[in-house]
Amino acid sequence: MLPSVSNRKLAHGILNTRRRADLLVDGHIGPKTIAAASAWIPWTFEGKPTPSRWVAAIIQKESRLRAIHPGPFDAFYGPETSAAADSIRRQILAQPAPIRPDEEHATDRPSPAPGKIKCWSPTTAQLRARYGKEGTNQGIVASPYPLRLDWDLKTTVHRFSAHQSLVTVIENALRETLNHYGLDRIQALGLDRFGGCLNVRNKRGGTTPSTHSWGIAIDWYPSRNMLKQTRKTALFARPEYTHFLDLWASHGFMSLGRCYDFDWMHLQRNP
Numbered sequence: 304m305l306p307s308v309s310n311r312k313l314a315h316g317i318l319n320t321r322r323r324a325d326l327l328v329d330g331h332i333g334p335k336t337i338a339a340a341s342a343w344i345p346w347t348f349e350g351k352p353t354p355s356r357w358v359a360a361i362i363q364k365e366s367r368l369r370a371i372h373p374g375p376f377d378a379f380y381g382p383e384t385s386a387a388a389d390s391i392r393r394q395i396l397a398q399p400a401p402i403r404p405d406e407e408h409a410t411d412r413p414s415p416a417p418g419k420i421k422c423w424s425p426t427t428a429q430l431r432a433r434y435g436k437e438g439t440n441q442g443i444v445a446s447p448y449p450l451r452l453d454w455d456l457k458t459t460v461h462r463f464s465a466h467q468s469l470v471t472v473i474e475n476a477l478r479e480t481l482n483h484y485g486l487d488r489i490q491a492l493g494l495d496r497f498g499g500c501l502n503v504r505n506k507r508g509g510t511t512p513s514t515h516s517w518g519i520a521i522d523w524y525p526s527r528n529m530l531k532q533t534r535k536t537a538l539f540a541r542p543e544y545t546h547f548l549d550l551w552a553s554h555g556f557m558s559l560g561r562c563y564d565f566d567w568m569h570l571q572r573n574p
């Protein structure tokens with residue numbers, strides 16, 4: 304049994320999300336995909352690696368992270384792995400939650416004015432003191448408009464995990480985005496191109512946890528605001544995105560792009 308094109312694409316999407324691999328989601332398992340996969344999963348399996356076996360390993364590992372039981376972790380692609388891929392897709396496509404009435408959407412603390420956000424990088428100890436252990440205290444954000452996965456635009460999500468203390472704040476920011484731009488403009492500007500929030504992992508190329516590990520950072524439109532892009536080429540550095548970054552800043556989210564001129568996709572709420 305061989306992985307379908309859509310499950311090979313799913314493997315690309317997983318690597319792009321977990322490893323920020325910047326892979327083309329085309330279902331082709333070439334050297335770049337295999338390099339990203341082997342950086343994530345050491346090949347300790349029986350037998351030789353092949354493209355299909357890498358796809359199996361990626362789906363099996365992702366399933367474990369999502370508490371889906373895909374059968375043995377053996378990098379062999381079979382019905383169990385295929386079923387696990389469907390479960391991953393179902394989780395990504397979680398049904399929209401009903402939107403709560405506006406009066407329930409009070410912010411949890413006064414918002415700083417845009418541009419007044421201090422640029423700083425909290426330590427792991429500071430993050431744990433404020434938000435708890437990585438991956439804990441999570442809630443579900445219900446977006447008032449569909450979010451397209453930037454690495455698989457045909458897949459939309461209405462809900463995602465974020466730190467419990469920020470659920471209301473993020474929902475307010477999304478609602479303001481919708482009120483200000485309207486859905487057509489949101490889609491034209493790509494403000495609905497979601498790159499992920501909660502993701503327990505280290506900083507890329509680093510040994511300390513990423514702020515995504517606490518669900519306090521969101522990536523938007525990563526394919527046009529990549530890690531190493533600067534204000535010269537990053538989309539969000541353009542004037543038409545000033546309001547969007549101001550809006551998130553008014554909810555306390557710091558833009559790494561504005562502060563440090565890299566990783567323009569990344570907005571984070573510091574302690």
Ligand SMILES: [Zn+2]
Nearest residue numbers: 520521522569
């Ligand atoms: Zn990020």
